[in-house]
Every structure is written in C-alpha cells, then in structure tokens.
Amino acid sequence: MPIVKSLTVYRGEDIELNFSMRPxxxxxxxxxxxxxxxxxxxxxxxxxxxxxxxxxxAGRFQILLTKAQLNITPMKYVYDVxxxxxxxxxxxxxxxxxxxxxxxxx
Numbered sequence: 001m002p003i004v005k006s007l008t009v010y011r012g013e014d015i016e017l018n019f020s021m022r023p024x025x026x027x028x029x030x031x032x033x034x035x036x037x038x039x040x041x042x043x044x045x046x047x048x049x050x051x052x053x054x055x056x057x058a059g060r061f062q063i064l065l066t067k068a069q070l071n072i073t074p075m076k077y078v079y080d081v082x083x084x085x086x087x088x089x090x091x092x093x094x095x096x097x098x099x100x101x102x103x104x105x106x
Contacts, residue, residue, distance in 0.1 A: 002080075002091040003022060003092065004093075004094055004095050006098060007097050007098065009070060009098070009100070010070070010101075011070055011071060011072065011074050011100065011101055012070060012104055013070055014066050014067050015064075016063075017065065020059055026057050027061065028053070028057065030053065030061075030083050030085060031050065031083070032051035032084065033048065033050050033082050034063045034079060034080070036078070037078060037079075046072060047070075049064070049069070063081070074099050074101040076097070077099060078094075078095070079096075080093065
C-alpha cells in the first residue's frame with residue numbers, strides 16, 4: 001500500500017525530497033521514478049525524474065528537483081513515486097504536490 005503524503009515546494013528552488021520505505025526494505029537495484037502532473041490520469045507530465053538510492057539496504061532514496069524543473073506555474077499538482085523495474089511496477093508514494101509562488105521569480 002502506498003504512503004499518501006502532501007508535499008510543499010516553492011517555484012524556482014532546488015530541493016531534495018527524502019523518502020524511506022515503511023517498513024524498512026532493501027531497495028538495492030530498484031529504479032524509482034517520480035511523476036508530477038496537473039491531475040491524475042493526465043497524459044501530460046509536468047515533471048518526471050529518477051530517484052537516487054541514498055541508503056538502499058535501509059530503504060532510503062532521494063529525489064532532486066532543480067530550479068529549472070520547478071520554474072512552472074504555482075498551483076496544486078499531484079505526484080506519484082513508482083518502482084519502475086520491469087515486472088515490478090509498484091506505487092510507493094502518492095499525493096498532492098503543492099507548488100507555491102515566490103517573490104524572486106515573476
């Protein structure tokens with residue numbers, strides 16, 4: 001069962017999102033991907049990025065989002081995090097992806 005969680009970020013920032021498997025599980029060899037879109041089942045993906053396993057035996061991974069990726073219209077998006085190994089596709093996290101405006105970027 002996926003972890004349901006809202007994420008809050010700000011336009012134009014570089015951010016590290018850290019995730020942990022609950023319960024802890026070895027994710028060595030896993031390929032994990034995050035997708036952000038305006039709505040569920042949307043054909044257009046706003047952001048799609050692959051995670052880095054930071055402590056695979058403990059089930060920890062990280063997703064880096066750059067200033068360029070987050071230089072998009074502030075609004076409430078949705079996201080999911082999937083294990084995408086062939087034959088092992090599985091949703092790990094899902095929820096709202098709240099992107100707020102900043103002062104720096106018009």
